[in-house]
Amino acid sequence: MPFEKSKKILIALDYDDQQAALDFVKQLSPDSCRLKVGKEMFTYFGPAFVKELIDLGFDVFLDLKFHDIPNTVAKAVTAAAKMGVWMVNVHASGGFEMMSKAKQALAPFGDKAPLLIAVTVLTSMDETELKRLGVEKTPQEQVIYLAKLAKEAGLDGVVCSAQEAQQLKAELGAGFKLVTPGIRPVGSDAGDQKRIMTPKQAIDAGSDYLVIGRPITQADNPVAVLADVNKSIE
Numbered sequence: 001m002p003f004e005k006s007k008k009i010l011i012a013l014d015y016d017d018q019q020a021a022l023d024f025v026k027q028l029s030p031d032s033c034r035l036k037v038g039k040e041m042f043t044y045f046g047p048a049f050v051k052e053l054i055d056l057g058f059d060v061f062l063d064l065k066f067h068d069i070p071n072t073v074a075k076a077v078t079a080a081a082k083m084g085v086w087m088v089n090v091h092a093s094g095g096f097e098m099m100s101k102a103k104q105a106l107a108p109f110g111d112k113a114p115l116l117i118a119v120t121v122l123t124s125m126d127e128t129e130l131k132r133l134g135v136e137k138t139p140q141e142q143v144i145y146l147a148k149l150a151k152e153a154g155l156d157g158v159v160c161s162a163q164e165a166q167q168l169k170a171e172l173g174a175g176f177k178l179v180t181p182g183i184r185p186v187g188s189d190a191g192d193q194k195r196i197m198t199p200k201q202a203i204d205a206g207s208d209y210l211v212i213g214r215p216i217t218q219a220d221n222p223v224a225v226l227a228d229v230n231k232s233i234e
């Protein structure tokens, strides 16, 4: 179904200028992508900005990566659900109890509840960085470990890199959603991302949703880049 396929792209709106972000968004169709609001834009512009995107017809992934005591995170995801977002996330390293309390907090919203996913290992991290934190597992092993914990806690999926997608799909099943940042179309700059794949490689590996920021938002013609990416994964 081409419509659903094109909605696999989640554009990371990482701008410090609300008007610039809205000027870009108004060139897009909600049928061609979903939008991700992260820490930068939420800290500058808050829930009013998120609601404006929802009012324009877009599904919004609120990427605030909550990580706190269970009670606080449960209340934060409740606030996100009241905002009307499509997806929200927590850090899996916040633990099993935190994740399961967050999931339980969304139950009263029924089929209007946002998808709840957990960040495993940031796509900007490699084995060296994990070792600096005292984690002896490889990124792949640590992602699988945390994703299993997230599934056990009842979450809908995880944020991981596309490099782990094939193994995660095989071990955790088709229904467990894989949201993969670190997506770099051929020829684009990796920047601070370490575990990267192209859009087509990511889809072939089993990613459900591809998070793409700078390769689209900082392109000379962002709308054309989005169209090219959507075409490459058709």
Ligand SMILES: O=c1ccn([C@@H]2O[C@H](COP(=O)(O)O)[C@@H](O)[C@H]2O)c(=O)[nH]1
Residues within 6 Å of the ligand: 012, 014, 038, 119, 121, 122, 123, 124, 159, 160, 181, 182, 183, 191, 193, 211, 212, 213, 214, 215
């Ligand atoms: O592991 C993670 C989790 C979240 N992100 C976020 O995704 C985008 C990626 O933007 P690019 O410009 O395409 O690198 C950004 O908002 C991150 O905060 C991630 O990259 N990795």
